[in-house]
Amino acid sequence: MESARYLECLAADAARLRFIAAENMSAPVPSCPEWTVTELVRHVAVVYLHKTEAMRRGAWPSPWPPDVSGEGPLDLFDRAYAGLVAEFAARKPDEPTVTWYQPEQTVGFWLRRMAQETVIHRVDAELALAAPFAPIPDDLAVDGIDEVLVRFLDFGSKEWTEDFGDRLASCDGRVVLVRSAGAAWSARLEPTGVTVTSGEADQHHATADGDPTHVLLWLWRRVGDEAVRLEGDPALIGKVRELLGDATR
Numbered sequence: 001m002e003s004a005r006y007l008e009c010l011a012a013d014a015a016r017l018r019f020i021a022a023e024n025m026s027a028p029v030p031s032c033p034e035w036t037v038t039e040l041v042r043h044v045a046v047v048y049l050h051k052t053e054a055m056r057r058g059a060w061p062s063p064w065p066p067d068v069s070g071e072g073p074l075d076l077f078d079r080a081y082a083g084l085v086a087e088f089a090a091r092k093p094d095e096p097t098v099t100w101y102q103p104e105q106t107v108g109f110w111l112r113r114m115a116q117e118t119v120i121h122r123v124d125a126e127l128a129l130a131a132p133f134a135p136i137p138d139d140l141a142v143d144g145i146d147e148v149l150v151r152f153l154d155f156g157s158k159e160w161t162e163d164f165g166d167r168l169a170s171c172d173g174r175v176v177l178v179r180s181a182g183a184a185w186s187a188r189l190e191p192t193g194v195t196v197t198s199g200e201a202d203q204h205h206a207t208a209d210g211d212p213t214h215v216l217l218w219l220w221r222r223v224g225d226e227a228v229r230l231e232g233d234p235a236l237i238g239k240v241r242e243l244l245g246d247a248t249r
Contacts (some may be wrong), residue, residue: 048081055107175206177208
């Protein structure tokens, strides 16, 4: 996706998140059980502030987080969002900056990440208020599938193995295939981490398939198994879901 498209999606989902959240700030968020909508909004705002500061400094901000307790959650969200998009406007996507994904240390990483962060948390707000999901454009959803599999599951399971407890130890090299909208990803589960490759492996042992929105939300554990078409060993599919939970928490 082009940078302008990420910014367009970010704007739409930030506006939708704010609109839905304003309806009931005290509602619990079922997909993030420890949060109310107030805490969800504050979380997103502080994430925006953190990435803005990281780009400004070219380094992780420290100390962190700042004390924002004196601001209302929606005011904080508005300020943080405005600062984030202003920072993006002032920089080129290929400009270097610090990120947690070692292979890509650029502003473009954060453009993508913030667009994907916002659409998932917009869905969290919709779940909290029992509101219908606003459409997720197919290009954003397919991009999000790739991001969560390659950058969170593959990179994360190898870089931060301690976050996965003993789940990796029982992996045996079998492959789970994820398919959507003509694209495919093969995830090989091994004790040393999960390796995700583009395309269909010669052999796979389970499959998750569906339209881009449902596959994206299934991978992020925002919808249940009924939302996608599953084939193969249920335990292996369950293992992928557990590993994704570790990778994205």
